[in-house]
Amino acid sequence: MALRTGELCVCQIVELLQLAHSTVSKHMSILKQAGLVESRKKGRWVYYRLNNDPGRSFLAEQALNWVCEATSNDPVILDDLKILNENVRLDPDALCKSKIGK
Amino acid sequence: MALRTGELCVCQIVELLQLAHSTVSKHMSILKQAGLVESRKKGRWVYYRLNNDPGRSFLAEQALNWVCEATSNDPVILDDLKILNENVRLDPDALCKSKIGK
DNA sequence: TCTATACATCGCCACATAACGAAATATATG
DNA sequence: CATATATTTCGTTATGTGGCGATGTATAGA
Numbered sequence: 056m057a058l059r060t061g062e063l064c065v066c067q068i069v070e071l072l073q074l075a076h077s078t079v080s081k082h083m084s085i086l087k088q089a090g091l092v093e094s095r096k097k098g099r100w101v102y103y104r105l106n107n108d109p110g111r112s113f114l115a116e117q118a119l120n121w122v123c124e125a126t127s128n129d130p131v132i133l134d135d136l137k138i139l140n141e142n143v144r145l146d147p148d149a150l151c152k153s154k155i156g157k
Numbered sequence: 158m159a160l161r162t163g164e165l166c167v168c169q170i171v172e173l174l175q176l177a178h179s180t181v182s183k184h185m186s187i188l189k190q191a192g193l194v195e196s197r198k199k200g201r202w203v204y205y206r207l208n209n210d211p212g213r214s215f216l217a218e219q220a221l222n223w224v225c226e227a228t229s230n231d232p233v234i235l236d237d238l239k240i241l242n243e244n245v246r247l248d249p250d251a252l253c254k255s256k257i258g259k
Numbered sequence: 260t261c262t263a264t265a266c267a268t269c270g271c272c273a274c275a276t277a278a279c280g281a282a283a284t285a286t287a288t289g
Numbered sequence: 290c291a292t293a294t295a296t297t298t299c300g301t302t303a304t305g306t307g308g309c310g311a312t313g314t315a316t317a318g319a
Contacts, residue, residue: 075279080297099286099295117223125216167266177309182267201265201316
């Protein structure tokens with residue numbers, strides 16, 4: 056759901072979800088393996104984004120749609136999106152050092 | 158997936174999946190609470206069916222579609238459907254006593 | 260009313276999953 | 290080349306889930 060606002064690097068997701076780096080990294084690798092997200096590496100950062108590739112599996116597309124519709128009104132999700140929007144104008148590099156929301 | 162062939166009572170599902178009665182009953186109650194299946198009681202039997210009510214939630218509909226598409230080619234699912242089709246002509250009451258596939 | 264059958268509920272145990280910290284790897288920078 | 294930062298991998302621990310048997314409830318039939 057966080058990735059709907061655009062790609063995020065691991066440390067941004069860490070700050071958003073307040074989880075350990077290792078936890079987020081592991082989850083993202085699982086999501087990537089499942090074909091739900093893609094990643095690109097830029098320098099020290101790895102940016103994850105939703106898989107919107109036309110060649111993605113229909114199952115992945117449906118799963119993403121379902122999760123989006125099932126959680127888009129969840130108060131926690133809404134709070135998270137609010138935090139993300141407040142930082143969306145910042146340069147990702149700056150964000151990574153300044154820590155999201157601080 | 159088994160309910161795609163029509164409604165089934167708990168003991169039929171027990172025979173199909175080779176699980177304990179309590180396990181099947183628990184799972185069906187969870188599926189019912191989630192709005193994925195409905196049930197009707199007839200005498201001592203409780204028949205479960207997929208929730209195809211037009212008033213069902215869109216989330217439930219999508220979830221059912223997703224599961225169907227994700228598993229319809231699974232070999233275990235195909236075997237199970239084969240077993241069900243072999244018994245589809247029988248009277249449910251008779252089925253319950255004769256045990257599916259025996 | 261008593262018994263048998265079908266289903267639901269409860270408590271317990273085994274196993275799977277998710278979390279963390281520590282250590283390893285990769286890359287930019289001094 | 291050494292250091293700092295970002296990410297990944299590994300091992301351990303805590304929590305969640307799925308399974309069963311025992312027990313309780315409802316209904317049909319003797």
